[in-house]
Amino acid sequence: MHRSISYDVAIIGGGPAGLGAATALGRSRRSVLVIDSGEPRNAPAEHAHNVFTREGTPPRELLVLGRHDTDPYDVTHLDDRVTGAQHQEEGLSVTVASGREITARRLILATGVIDELPDVPGLADHWGTQVLHCPYCHGWEVRDRRIVVLATTPMAGHQAFLFGHLARDLTVVGPAVDEIEEESRRQLESLGYQLISTSVDHIESEEGRLVGVALTDGSTLPADAVTVAPRSVARAELFLDLGGELEEHPMGGLIIPSDPLTGRTPVDRVWAAGNVRDIAAIVGQSHADGVRIGAVVNADLVMEDAVRAAG
Template identity: 40%
Template sequence: MYDVIVVGGGAAGLSGALALVRSRRSVLVIDDGRPRNAPAGHVQNFLTRDGTPPSEIYALGRDEVAGYGGEFASGTVTEVRRGDVFTVELADGTSYQGRRILVTTGLTDLLPDVAGLAEQWGKDVLHCPYCHGWEVQGQAIGVLATSPMAVHQAQMFRQLSDDVTLFLHTGPDLTDEQWEELAARQIAVVQGKVEQVEVVDGKLTGVRLEGGKVISRDVLTVQTTLRAKASFLTGLGLEVTAQEAAGVVYGDALVVDAKGETAVPGVFAAGNVTDPMGQVLHAAGAGLRAGAAINGDLIAEETRLALAARRS
């Protein structure tokens, strides 16, 4: 029996766990060892940790949590059940019980269906100018359009390079104003579907259009569909909600209140599972906030029980 079971051992989960163990709560962190940013060589825009490999940040975090008595288990959570306490089931049949649950499982990036794209993901197939922009500055950058958000993405990467090409691929139909804006910033536009990415010696060299034409590029940016990893919560009645920006649905997420609590009392969530667009630093801050909220929730419960015992 634990005070809190944290499902997910990334930045949000470890930050929440650290806040809780420092408040003398018994905490178990369950992680499947598959962080979203595993393909990336470094974490950027994390103050004092800029450029650090993700695995190093998580190893340091685990050491800190363990130093205060936190425990860890490896595995994939398949179900969470609610009774007097919560029971967490793993794929291997192991189960654990906890008074509160903190979900920090993050999300999965679903890539456009283009041959060779997945193999280069996190290397020279990228998605975020704040995560990777500095590292690809000045290079020949391609933007693969699958939604209206691609025009905005192209404009953002134009800040980083004079050589940006927007491949319309599966959309959108540009307005006259968008054509003019792209031309004003000298962003090239290529119509036609991209069939595959060209790779030589493990390095992206260009994109091949249907019909065979190859356009050389050093980097290709894409818009992924962001799917929250939360299917194990359906038994509690928790479902993800579609997320959209500028009228475009880009993924889904768990809905939480300002404290990080879901619609199920006692179940909290933080990080990319609730905020698909957040970076590692955002996730860490959200995890800390949720951990403090959980501790406050436990204190309130313990106070009620103590008062009831005193008055009986």
């Protein structure tokens, strides 16, 4: 195993949150290592939206630009996969697949989440293009289209209201239709949306494009887009290695627990930033959260140094 020099902060995850934290820390004269495995949550999407000055930029291009933002500072980028971590007397050590061991005084987890889709044949084939979950990420692109909301959780009602505002025609379908609150169902029907409690059999495609939703009763709903609420689970193997435990997010899914303001987790010297602690955060929010957590971690290091200097 090759041993590397120690850094002030190691950041796991080079997405918007991780790069935001790296920039804030780099500008605070901290030595930073960003380790990224190259698996961004929004990789299937063609463009990112609601990003200040970068509206419509492809997600991977945003990451290239974000890396360049750190060029003036003492920030190193390592394309690798973390395989383990453990506490040391004055920090933590992290091992990566290439065999290196990295030590750092502080650790920021910006690893994002994995979106677990319902087990519907054909659904994953269109994820991020015609199968969507966020109206603020993709809603404009499917305006005035036929949209089908897959009701797999009670969240389907919330999605129906938001996407229905954009759609030409909207149908909510699936067993969880019956789990939507009665008043919400009444409101949705009053808006002209169709509610069907029949189960979905598969997604129909033609020439690589989604064209309909086939139901178990043999009927098919024509569709230009489908919305669904995935179960989002934090990429938290490292956090669990260090003795942490995940918690349920109010919207469903599992996140790393952390202080809402500071991002500090219950695990000593470990912070969380971005989707790993808030599955609903879009690109701009995740980046802003990373900047804030970077500032918090820098302040923590400043005070540790001050206490140490005072004896």
